[in-house]
Amino acid sequence: MKLTGAEIFIECLKREGVKTLFALPGGVVLKIFDTLYQQKDVEVILTRHEQGAGHMAEGYAKATGKAGVCLVTSGPGMTNVITALADAYMDSVPVVCFSGQVPTSLIGNDAFQEADNIGLSRPCTKYNFLVKDVNDLAATIKEAFYIATTGRPGPVLVDIPKDVSMAKADFTYPNSVSIRGYNPTVEGNKWQIKQAAEAIMKAKKPILYVGGGVVFSGASQELLELAEMTQIPVDMTLMGLGAFPGEHPLSMGMLGMHGTYQANMAMHYSDLVIAIGARFDDRVTGKVSEFCPHAKVIHVDIDPTSIRKNIHVDIPIVGDCRTVLRELNQILRATVNGEQKDLRKPWWDQIRDWQQAHPLAYHQEKEGPIKPQQVVKRLYELTKDRDPIVATDVGQHQMWAAQYFKLAKPNRWLTSGGLGTMGFGFPAAMGAQAAFRDRLVLCIAGDGSIQMNMQEMATAVLSKLPVKIIILNNGFHGMVRQWQDLFYEGRYASSNLGTTPDFVKLAEAYGAVGLRVKKVGDLDAVLKEALATDKPVIVDVPTYPYENCYPMIPAGGCNHEMILEDPPELKMKQSGGDKVTPEDKDTVLTA
Amino acid sequence: MEHIISVTVENKFGVLSRVAGLFSGRGFNIESLSVAPTLDPSMSQMTIVTSGDERIIEQIVKQLNKLIDVIKVVDLNETEFVSRETAIIKVHTKDVDRAEALRIVDIFRANVIDSTPTTYTIEVSGDPKKIEAIINLLQPLGIKELVRTGRVAVAREPVRQAAVQAKKIARE
Ligand SMILES: Cc1cc2nc3c(=O)[nH]c(=O)nc-3n(C[C@H](O)[C@H](O)[C@H](O)COP(=O)(O)OP(=O)(O)OC[C@H]3O[C@@H](n4cnc5c(N)ncnc54)[C@H](O)[C@@H]3O)c2cc1C
Ligand SMILES: Cc1ncc(C[n+]2csc(CCOP(=O)(O)OP(=O)(O)O)c2C)c(N)n1
Ligand SMILES: [Mg+2]
Secondary structure (H helix, E strand, O other), X not given: XXXXXXXXXXXXXXXXXXXXXXXXXXXXXXXXXXHHHOOOOOEEEEOOOHHHHHXXXXXXXXXXXXXXXXXXXXXXHHHHHHHHHHHHXXXXXXXXXXXEEOOHHHOOOOOOOXXXXXXXXXXXXXXXXXXXXXXXXXXXXXXXXXXXXXXOOOOEXXXXXXXXXXXXXXXXXXXXXXXXXXXXXXXXXXXXXXXXXXXXXXOOOEEEEEOHHHHHHOOHHHHHHXXXXXXXXXXXXXXXXXXXXXXXXXXXXXXXXXXXXXXXXXXXXXXXXXXXXXXXXXXXXXXXXXXXXXXXEEEEEOOHHHOOOOOOOOEEEEOOHHHHHHHHHHHHHHXXXXXXXXXXXXXXXXXXXXXXXXXXXXXXXOOOOOOHHHHXXXXXXXXXXXXXXXXXXXXXXXXXXXXXXXXXXXXXEEOXXXXXXXOOHHHHHHHHHHHOOOOOEEEEEEOOHHHHOHHHHHHHHHOOOOOEEEEEEOOEOHHHHHHHHHHOOOOOOOOEOOOOOOHHHHHHHOOOEEEEOOOHHHHHHHHHHHHOOOOOEEEEEEOOOOOOOOOEOOOOOOOOOOEOOOOHHHHHHHHOOOOOOOOOOOOOOEO | OEEEEEEEEEOOOOHHHHHHHHHHHOOOOOOEEEEEEOOOOOEEEEEEEEEOOHHHHHHHHHHHHHXXXXXXXXXXXXXXXXXXXXXXXXXXXXXXXXXXXXXXXXXXXXXXXXXXXXXXXXXXXXXXXXXXXXXXXXXXXXXXXXXXOOXXXXXXXXXXXXXXXXXXXXXX
16 A cells, blocks of 8 residues: 555654654645644644754653654744754754655745755754655655664754655665665774773773763763772763762762863873763863873774864774773773772872862852852752753853752753753753653753743643743843953943843743742742642742852863852952842851 | 875765865865766765875864765875876967977877867876976966866775786686
């Protein structure tokens, strides 16, 4: 029996185990929507903007480890989803995006709502396909899922012209895929792995630098074994948070621009950097010429282009983290003895000194303005037993979330690192909630960022996605204001938001729940109330507007040269004039 | 340093733009690029002349390999190779210069492939130095148009292997 292109599309999604599709209709995809309307296997979540659909697919993918899928129409539908594709590309998120296209006979004619979807998406997808013949559709979709989810994951676009979705063909779904130009290396080179093991045994000041690759490859267990067996401290990138338990004594927390003091110092002074599934981003290396000056570098990555892109590597290992770590652990298990602990004692003494010298710190006064760190810390403490999924937007609040929300497990952390896309958090949280209806999904948002995809609140209400949004409302593009205070003499060019909507009323206008924390004493009660609600909630938390995020390595600075607190001129400025004065010194909290 | 990179790709729509986009998007330099189908019509062979330090060339090779439509990448500078380029040069010749033009053609073992009373169209192939040299000599006569193919290159067969092959062929 012959099926239409639209039916083939749905059959393929079913074969790939896709249960949820984030989508927004339009002329050229009406046939597909009409066919979706008449079936029950794939749930369609109607978003209010295609960017939202794209980020939801990302959130779904990050939380499940499977491909997230979205469907958009031609022209403006396609251009709207580009930001999400670019985001997924930078952060290696497996997303399969289907776009509608004008009928094949009209392609290139400047037809109504035509855009060059292939050209537009080429630099922000891992691969893209234009399906010109319905007979190729099934095999193409199979390849799209395969490419998106294997090797270094990434977004793939499948462009389907209107006539292809209407034409009929026999349906057979291929069992396997073979693409001669695409064979990701999974097994690491055995000799190199042996070299790595030897270097680890010899090192006196080794550090594990782990990133998103550990999460993608599901290598947390192997990482834990490696770290515990060898007593090596673990630095995580922003994308690697959750790959290693944040509360573990070997965890140094996040490294990089806003990483912890100990994480950056340990990196800078180490004699062996063991990079696993991390890509030496400039927010981590700082000034490349002075990055880890004393260290040998081992780099495990599935993508050969990540290796030696930014820094010199002594022992490159191309392969999947999990596979390589298993092999490495096996060698180490046979060689490691009790001596590692003694050998590394001076190193650990040093690290503990760093930890004690400059732990993450902030001051919350009992009656004073609410500090953003305090909000994240309490949110963490109130929810950690519920194993929540945490999404963030982009800005200071994102960094405080990274510092104070200590994740125990992978796939709980949804954040935009590479592209740094404001507006990512809320739709990503919804995507994760759509995958796990019963789990607690939090979104730590900024008052600026949340307004970039606020429209999706309608989707959350309609599709019953009870995400809990906590807005750290500082009235500013806070991250921008911080840079202006530190590097532009406090001239707040376009960083003061001036006016923000009443987020409580806004939530209510959408049919969601809006709550506000009026003073720090109410924080717990309001958060608890939000957590107990089974609807989408916005918790508006007005926070101290001039709080800055530290430690901070200025862009292009060296990793051991961190700014740890407001410079004196800034403190003076903040304590004068119309700004809030920190007077009550009763309560000094450190985390 | 200049490198010649030989890239075998799928012969299908959009591949050239992926390769070109890779170079422009990452700020790599393309001096010349030539493409044509191979014996197997499902594949094309590209010869890319580029330049950069060791680290950049390593990235270029890796990034090319990462493209899904790329089947094989060889940095020819890692072996011995031979390369050729063809140029077609249309020279405006006054009567007095026509003999000189033919003399130059002769010296460079080039060919005249078209002629009119006032022009010669000359085809020359060789390594870039040779092409530069003939252009320099023809320039005073008046070059009207010049097109160059960009280089194509192939690795030299290792001598031992070539000998074995020759024997095999002789035996057959
Ligand atoms: C405001 C802001 C501030 C930031 N500050 C910081 C900061 O202080 N610290 C910080 O770390 N980041 C920070 N970032 C994020 C930063 O920009 C990068 O996104 C991040 O450092 C990259 O993380 P990663 O190295 O883990 O790489 P990812 O982007 O997660 O890439 C993963 C790597 O693993 C590889 N890989 C994938 N799958 C596998 C597999 N199966 N096996 C092996 N390897 C695999 C990939 O090829 C890739 O090289 C910030 C971002 C923003 C927006
Ligand atoms: C789409 C987009 N535009 C601009 C930026 C630049 N930018 C980075 S952080 C930031 C401010 C974010 O403000 P807010 O969401 O309120 O977070 P805060 O820093 O105040 O916590 C801006 C404008 C960005 N990252 N993304
Ligand atoms: Mg803000």
